[in-house]
Amino acid sequence: MKMKTALIALIVPVIVAGCSSTAYTGGAPKLIATNVDRTIGDAPGPRDGIAAVAVLPDGCEAWITDDGLEGYGGDRSDPRTGLPRCTNELPRGAVIGEWRVSPDLPDYLPR
Amino acid sequence: MKYRVISSLRTLAAAAVLGLSAAAGVTTPAAAQSQVTVTGKINWGLWVDPDGCMHWWADGGVEGYMVSRRDPKTGRHMCLEKNTCAVQNSDVLFRTDSYQLTPQGQQWLRQFFANAGAFAYAVYGHTDSRASDEYNMRLSQNRANAVAAIGRQSGAVVDRVVGFGERQPIAPNNSAANMQKNRRVEIVCYRYPNP
Numbered sequence: 001m002k003m004k005t006a007l008i009a010l011i012v013p014v015i016v017a018g019c020s021s022t023a024y025t026g027g028a029p030k031l032i033a034t035n036v037d038r039t040i041g042d043a044p045g046p047r048d049g050i051a052a053v054a055v056l057p058d059g060c061e062a063w064i065t066d067d068g069l070e071g072y073g074g075d076r077s078d079p080r081t082g083l084p085r086c087t088n089e090l091p092r093g094a095v096i097g098e099w100r101v102s103p104d105l106p107d108y109l110p111r
Numbered sequence: 112m113k114y115r116v117i118s119s120l121r122t123l124a125a126a127a128v129l130g131l132s133a134a135a136g137v138t139t140p141a142a143a144q145s146q147v148t149v150t151g152k153i154n155w156g157l158w159v160d161p162d163g164c165m166h167w168w169a170d171g172g173v174e175g176y177m178v179s180r181r182d183p184k185t186g187r188h189m190c191l192e193k194n195t196c197a198v199q200n201s202d203v204l205f206r207t208d209s210y211q212l213t214p215q216g217q218q219w220l221r222q223f224f225a226n227a228g229a230f231a232y233a234v235y236g237h238t239d240s241r242a243s244d245e246y247n248m249r250l251s252q253n254r255a256n257a258v259a260a261i262g263r264q265s266g267a268v269v270d271r272v273v274g275f276g277e278r279q280p281i282a283p284n285n286s287a288a289n290m291q292k293n294r295r296v297e298i299v300c301y302r303y304p305n306p
Contacts, residue, residue: 030152031152032171033170033172033175035155035156035168045156046177049159049160051160063160063166067175069175070170070171070173072166072175072177073177074164074177074179075164076160077188078162078190078233078271079162079190079192079194079299080194080195081233082182082187086270087270096303097305098304
């Protein structure tokens with residue numbers, strides 16, 4: 001549990017040292033996020049077709065995935081119509097499936 | 112923040128168009144629009160979820176961003192054809208111009224719901240373009256309801272039942288064969304990841 005915090009403490013200074021300030025100072029816009037992972041120790045981002053279902057407080061569903069350092073969430077939709085996928089059959093707040101893509105960083109969980 | 116970036120990209124595109132028309136000697140009225148400042152840039156990646164729906168994602172170092180990929184014209188979440196569980200022709204399921212199921216239609220549906228093994232389902236009815244739009248909306252809704260009723264009799268959870276009438280053709284309604292393709296019932300399976 002504490003390992004991830006320690007890892008982040010190690011990685012963050014590297015990232016910060018790798019870039020200058022992210023505040024906008026004019027000129028060309030800075031790249032603030034990318035689809036290619038360039039940080040050492042960081043994970044590869046979400047993998048196609050791999051995510052867990054999370055039931056939201058209203059009963060609609062989301063996909064969640066955690067690549068180790070960052071978590072991603074996306075709306076679950078009906079693939080035929082693009083309408084939201086909602087149901088009364090599942091408890092609100094439930095998570096179904098494995099959301100961690102990579103097992104290398106143990107998670108810090110809230111109590 | 113994200114919306115600002117998107118709107119400013121649009122402004123950049125508009126500026127490019129303005130620049131082009133100015134070069135071509137076209138006078139363009141000054142845009143009644145305030146300036147936006149682009150303060151960052153994101154290289155978005157595409158992620159496909161287990162249903163086949165698409166999302167834009169980006170890794171910001173120790174934070175991640177993800178949003179639905181939407182059709183800019185309809186606003187609909189864009190999905191690949193991956194998870195339609197079944198498409199059955201209406202001529203097999205129903206009597207002509209009726210929402211009464213044929214015996215072989217009932218048999219097919221009972222067999223389908225017994226074997227599909229999903230947690231829940233959606234049922235969508237479609238018609239060809241003959242008869243009025245209003246009539247077809249009603250017919251396709253009644254047909255979808257009839258299919259959903261068989262599903263529920265079989266113990267299935269049917270979470271959505273919609274008739275789209277003739278409004279979502281999969282082929283141009285210009286031949287008997289194409290119209291037959293459009294007369295259909297689609298069943299979507301909602302499945303969940305297994306541990």
